[in-house]
Amino acid sequence: MEIELSGEQRFLQETVRKFLEQESPLSAVRERAAKGEAPFEPGFWRQAAELGWTAMLIPEEYGGAAGEHPVLDLVIVAEEIGRAIAPGPFLPAAVVIDALLRSGSAEQQQEHLPALADGSVIATWAMGEAPDGWEPAEPATQARPDGDGYLLSGEKAAVEAAEVADLFLVTATTPDGVAQFLVPAGAEGVSVRPLPQYDLGRLFGDVTLTDVRVPASALVGEPGGIGAVLEHQYQLAITLLCAETAGLTEKIFDTTIDYMRNRYAFGRPIGSYQALKHRISDHKLWLEAALGLSTALANALDSEDEHVARLASATKAHVGEQSLKIVSDCSQFTGGIAQTWEHDMHLYLRRATVNRSLYGSPEQHKERLCRLAGL
């Protein structure tokens, strides 16, 4: 069990933090959103890739730079992304890379991994479906065999970076069971509807597939034989999402403590009032739990622990629910100023709110936990 960061991991944390402070300050996120621009330029993502954000999961034999604890390394980056409300398709890129590594053919790996690793190609996972369909193994999207290929039809909802993606990894049901396909964004029958920006640092879109013809070589893994791979992708997505959420919550928690020390009412700092101190102490507990769960989940994935599914759902349920409560209460502590557009609080509140739903709500994961426990 790795709890304390190694020297290399601390260095990674520092590097990511500095990079984001320089390349993606909150002022830049705001500015781009105000102009209606995408939250990041391709150049930003290529720079991030150069820093190794994409290569961390890829073993050396495929040209990557995966360390001893690849998921824990990714978690460190995800926490920093959360702290900075940074843009960039970090999570979807990691999930697609994970799928290719675990179930892709040698040709697919050779073709796609280098371009995903250097950031020249943006790929995303088209998994979720409306409304709130976040069970990876049960897509309503259909893939009908057609000649030597497949015809894909269906609607994928809330796909991250859909507008800027070059490549979609689409989950769909075939007569042989669930399967995943690599679909170029430019393929005929693919259309993307950009969604209004709720989280100012990220793009989401709905992807409609209308009789999209793909060759059999677009299949990643065997139809009906990728249950474990899908589950792993899902767990990885939850891990990174929760680490990001825990990171942003820690950042807003620290900022709020600072405010509570320096804001005076009735001649004393508001942080000296027990009514607030007791609430913030509970938040401290649940924040430590969120960070502890993220680390434990990363360790469980790195060590291929058998209870990882349970830990993943417990983490998503806890982080999804408590982080939003903490951020929202920090907004209350900060008072009127935190309700203005100029204050950064809403940037954090927005991301925490979106992350509560993505990849399953706390309620859905509690239900999942019951099924996993045999109830």
Place this chain on the structure above:
Amino acid sequence: MSEQESPEAFGARARAWAASNLPRAEGRGIMEVDDEEELRIVASARELQKLIFDAGFAGIRYPTEYGGQGLTREHQLAWREATAGYQLPDVFNVTHGILAPTLLQFGTEDQKSAHLPKILSGQELWVQFLSEPSGGSDLAGLLTRADRDGDTFRLNGSKIWSTGAHFSDYCMVLVRTNMEAPKHRGLSMFMMPIRSPGVTVTPIKLVTGGSHFCQEFFDDVILPASYLIGAENEGWRVASGLLFHERNMVGGNSLNDHVYASGGEDDGDVVGELIAITKAVGRSQDALARQLVGEAIVLEALADPTINRINAQLRAGRMPPPAASIVRLLSGLKGFRLAEIALQIGGTRAVMEGRDDPVGVLGQRWLGARTGTIAGGSVEMQRNGISEHVIGLPREATPDRDVPFSQVLANRRQRG
């Protein structure tokens, strides 16, 4: 001295010894049994502790000159791992994890050499007498007095909420020795045989009907000055040390050999039990019941990762020692919420059937659930500690801090 045995070799030796010497665990904690069985459990724990001591496994991190093994935390963890699943004399945890570390830290050479070997070999159980009927959270506001009379002190007053005083041998008792000093500066810590003349121990019957806590009354108990632990009027320092060891034990970091079960009475398969109950009351398909079961699974799943994270930060010095209060707050809130969830799922049957019914027992546990948010420092005190000493927010205003204790206002006891 020969070269120290490696933790691995020590663990392997412990494993082999445990397999042929220790009974398998029974599963029932001391909080769940009646008084008679409790005394039987204590008697067999004393024998078991002696057995472990004679085999050279007791007091793993205690110095050898006091009967310990003089080994490291790694050896202690190896022992805990090697003995998982066996019955252990864990009734000694409070003695070995709180009182003996305090004695080791503050006791005189005579006190240590007279008592530590007996403590480690199962002859002496110790307990702390801190809370009083007039107040528990405001520990330094205590009223029990020991008035000096030459080389002895005369003890009068009452203590409450001591766990297992009726089956223990010695106590550490925090008392006031100077009424004119400010509250924290007029306290002293004494050790004392519990069966001293003038001491009356009365078990307290709790709402659940059980009696695991006691109240003690002191009527002119004569204490020799040699029973002082630390200097006269410096008892607050000793008490703070004691409380530090207590938090440390709850966090799994103190000197006690055996694992301390922080969950209290039900450290068994909480989730398994809840699922069985959900099925028993026919609520398997009830969406609300399933949400509650899911919440319980989350609470169980987050405990270890949270405790591990806090402990790692404590060890690395990135959190101050009072951060152990976060762990205590977690166990208080978690235990209470689990009792609440069980009651919600159990429904009417939980309050109609007695403790012999698997659902009825939930209603009984619910009645006792508040113990978990009060005992060992109420959750409110933990929140004060976390906000002030971990997060660093300003302290509460305390009008009694630098005033002679005789001038301090107390419960309907207005002076002046």
